Amino acid sequence: MIAVIDYDAGNIKSVEHAFRYIGEDVTITRDPVMIRNADHIVLPGVGSFGDAMEKLHRYDLVDPIRETAEKGVPFLGICLGEQLLFESSEESPGVPGLGILKGRVLRFPDQSGYKIPQIGWNSLKLMNGGRLLRNLQDGAYVYFVHSFYVHAQDRSIVKAVCSYTAEADAAVENGNIAACQFHPEKSGDIGLAILKNFVNMH
DSSP states (O other): OEEEEOSSOSOHHHHHHHHHHTTOOEEEEOOHHHHHHOSEEEEOOOSOHHHHHHHHHHTTOHHHHHHHHHHTOOEEEETHHHHHTSSEETTSTTOOOOOSSSEEEEEOOOOTTOOSSEEEEEEOEEOSOOSTTTTOOTTOEEEEEESEEEEESSGGGEEEEEESSSEEEEEEEETTEEEESSOGGGSHHHHHHHHHHHHTOO
16 A cells, blocks of 8 residues: 655645556555555655645654654655655755755756746656666656755765756655655656556565
């Protein structure tokens, strides 16, 4: 069973539909017991870093997330869910993230000719192997909506970057923890292939 964590941060239905489309059993939940018992865990999210962390604390989800991550359960962060796995964000100074991965979240620098947030399709530059993006072609296009991006401290966990007004860590993977800044559930066949790769992580 895949547990998709519900903490009022949007974008949950499209994630649920994508997993159901590939034939998976999905539960949307904020029940710590269900999260602790899940085979796979997904942390989606859109919105602000600080607001999301406040909700994770309000719903007593921080400890179950950290425990299952440490226990080795396959865990996927999507969009804001990727950012929350890191230590801090320029979007919400002074608000600690989950700190499961080392690094911070930065705002895209302003640049003439570019609109922030980045909304739309961008290509991935693959690196460092990994299971989440297995069998993808370098340059594959996926769908992004974000103003902030991850910069991981350990560069070996970065599995793909994308270029906008800065080079952003578009996908990271460290053991059972995988995360992507883009939305696989909105990225067509490539996105569905990525979700299948996640399901096959054990």
